[in-house]
Amino acid sequence: MSIVNDIRTAFSRRDNALNQLLLINVLVFVFLVLTKAVMHLSGTVAYYPNVLRQFELPSDMPSLLRHPWTLLTYAFTHEGPFHILFNLLNLYWFGALIREYLGDRRLVSLYILGALAGATLFLLAFNLIPTLRPYAAAGVPLLGASAAVTAIIMAAATLLPDYTFMLFLLGAVRIKYIAAVVILLSVLAINQGNPGGGIAHIGGALVGFLFVKQLQAGRDLGRPVQAVGDFFVRLVTGRPNLRVTHRSASAAPAAPVVKKGAPTLPGQDEIDLILDKISHSGYESLSKEEKQKLFRASQK
The missing domain is CATH 1.20.1540.10 (Rhomboid-like)
Known part of the structure; x- marks a missing residue:
């Protein structure tokens, strides 16, 4: 059926x-x-x-x-x-x-x-x-x-x-x-x-x-x-546990350089503007970038 x-x-x-x-x-x-x-x-x-x-x-x-x-x-x-x-x-x-x-x-x-x-x-x-x-x-x-x-x-x-x-x-x-x-x-x-x-x-x-x-x-x-x-x-499925291996400090790669465009935590002014936009136009009016900013702010 x-x-x-x-x-x-x-x-x-x-x-x-x-x-x-x-x-x-x-x-x-x-x-x-x-x-x-x-x-x-x-x-x-x-x-x-x-x-x-x-x-x-x-x-x-x-x-x-x-x-x-x-x-x-x-x-x-x-x-x-x-x-x-x-x-x-x-x-x-x-x-x-x-x-x-x-x-x-x-x-x-x-x-x-x-x-x-x-x-x-x-x-x-x-x-x-x-x-x-x-x-x-x-x-x-x-x-x-x-x-x-x-x-x-x-x-x-x-x-x-x-x-x-x-x-x-x-x-x-x-x-x-x-x-x-x-x-x-x-x-x-x-x-x-x-x-x-x-x-x-x-x-x-x-x-x-x-x-x-x-x-x-x-x-x-x-x-x-x-x-x-x-x-x-x-x-139930019989799937094995995933094992995580850690490299030694000597074998670890160098820390990656933070790119200039890496995401940063948005400021309170940005969040207030986004929330005002939600209150006037609804959540669906937000762009993908604005949704991501709001999510990152919620993790602070």
Whole structure:
């Protein structure tokens, strides 16, 4: 079937992380919808919660110990069509920015770290805060990509705070304000019947902010995630590790002379002009050189 071939092609490409994340979420959603439909027709829908329990993150520790994989699978699991729609739209919009500026591997790392941070804060809150312990006792679970997506939104806002999106009815809005609204809604959710989701979103937002700040300081928080991913890729594909050899100092070539045209870090005035251009004409109006300058400035 062409659909199967398209999915296989999407996962075979190494520069397709955003579409792969979107596809995993869609495939899990379709699987659960079809499973529930089949169980409903066969009269076994009463057992569907047992199926869902293999994906959602439980709030009580005994259940988590029996289902440790749910620390990640919950972030790819949705039940309602609007829930997955809003998450995937945000993932597509903001993930495209992270992918363009930081690359595919860092996008995946950020998604995974955001999911783990959301899960960790959720579990700590439900098991340590007295007013939330009844939720854990009742077995209230967590599911959805919101924590991971919030990490990506906050990372994009931290990296490019003045980048603008054209929003329906609102016009051009800078993403730093979008991120602020997302945080505010997460805090409101804690008081309005969804404390688990709100707390998980805040955990993801913290990771998104720290991820970019540490990256700008020269530290990549995503390297452990990338190392684990590389290990499993080698395990599945059988590819050997790449070995890097270092020459001795005596055999090392002379240091290359820096060319006059070598790229230098742009000044603040240049960056301000570029950001003003984005706010007036959008990111697509930038030249390739301006995009590169903005990227180099984000690494300072």
